[in-house]
Amino acid sequence: MLEYRQGRLAIEPMKFNDISPSSEQFDDLEFRRVACKGVFNDKMSIYVGPRSRSISGITENGYYIITPLMPVSKNPDCVQSPILVNRGWVPRSWKDKSLEVSQNDEQPSDIAMTSAQGSEKSSWWKFGSKKPKTIEEQAPSIVPVEVVGVVHGSEKPSIFVPENDPSSFQWFYVDVPAIARACGLPENTIYVEDINENFNSGCPYPVPKDVNALIRSSVMPQDHLNYTLTWYSLSAAVTFMAFKRLRPKKSQR
Template identity: 35%
Template sequence: MQRSRQLAALGARLRQAAATGGSSATRAWQLAPQQLLSLNTLANSSAAASRAAADPAAALAATARRQAAAAGRRSFAADAVARPGPAPRGTSKAGSGRSLWSGMFLLVPGGLAAFLGKWQWDRREWKRELLERRQGMMQGEPLDLFAADEEPEEYQRVFVEGVFDHSGSQYVGPRTRQVAGTNKQGFLLMTPLRQAGGARCVMVNRGWVPTEWKEDAAMRAAGQPSGKVRVEGILRHSEDPGGFVPPNEPERGNWFYINTSELAAAGGLPPQAPLVEVVTEAPGTYIGRGPPTATEILGGRRRGPDIQESYPLPKSMDDMMQFSVMPQDHFNYAATWWTLSAATLALGVKAIRQGVRAR
């Protein structure tokens, strides 16, 4: 209240000065703008103080709000100190150690994938050379096996002349073959052949026969030539049975894979007798007309008679040039392994570099 009275007195003096001399008052207002600003600020503060004096509850509320705001600012500052932000990258030794170890760990599968890719590539090159060599031997002129002083290499094209001993035939199987568009079970027919007027002999793989051919005497008789015959084929060795094929049972006549010495002994031949596999130059391995077409089923036209099936069915030259895994397959496997290796090694190198920079 005292400050309000002081302001009122100061205003009265200013009005009196304005009344006594307009020009001097004007100069006074022009020369003292800072005094007027101080006066305005003082008046506002006085007014606020007057309102606070008039309303003590409002003054207490304002004071409480100011104290609460100050306490909030102090709490925020303390929380910021207690929970600092993320550390700059590359400053954690533990993180750099993890990056180094993870990068070194990725190098192991990357190197293994590179090795497997190289192994598949080597297999591809080996199989390509094998196919080229096999094709060259099978396309040449057949050699007289009985006249050869030494046994030729496997897949050499040969011929023999002699008489079949059908009583010593053996059946290796079961083996599946596609006949007339369907898969049928059967066996490989192995028959001894003895040189006419000589002491030499061979075991001949004549080809595939169906299961009923083994039991049907009439069917067998149609496929058992008598007298002197000429057989052309390729020289073969024993099969590799693998780990899942059961052993042969010669005493019971059960043959699951080709073993040349055991088959020769079972057929009454010396164990060292070679094996000749009959091969046809026909490109296909199908016989007969195959399954009926949709037009024939619907009755649009009548189906002609099937070509008479003739057993045994030998393999073709094309069959002998096939592998379960061809060179192109090895190329695809090698490309896959090398792609995995490149991706894994790139991730490993990146992790190692990050770990080194962090140190």
């Protein structure tokens, strides 16, 4: 099983657009890397956790950040429909800052919308039909980002993991259909875990998942060997003590 996973992950990444969503090809994508391009919608990010991470022997709590990767119009290299991307681990401060920004932007966004509508009306009164053309010419070009990841499904939480509460932005495990609904996407939206190994020192977070984490299983071969040595050693020790205890004593004359 481990050799199968390692072999699949070693294959060159597939282009996401070459996969037909209507087929059952997604069932054959287990442990296959896929490459997809698009633009992250950071305002719709979901934080799943808490998830701990050990750094130089120090354990730090944080979250997995899941963000929709949106298509770019008139760009055939980008995804044709939105997908969910687990970008990796981020510290707790990321979620706190995101909640503060979302709360502060609620009222100013309405004011900005009203002022924008008023300015648009006055602009149309002054300049007529030339204004939209000027805006289009001055709009900055959107540079898509490339994500190399592995297609996954929802997590299976243990009995000790609480239920997700989308209304209070509490996500304890990955439930792809529920997260897609929270982001305003269809329930059959594809979920990809980023495993890109390119490290950017200028932006250390999010930290993508380690490829070795995908290869590992709940019990590794080394664990089996340790269990075998432990139990056989205990069995030998107990057998020796039982033999010493139950051995008949020599009668003394």
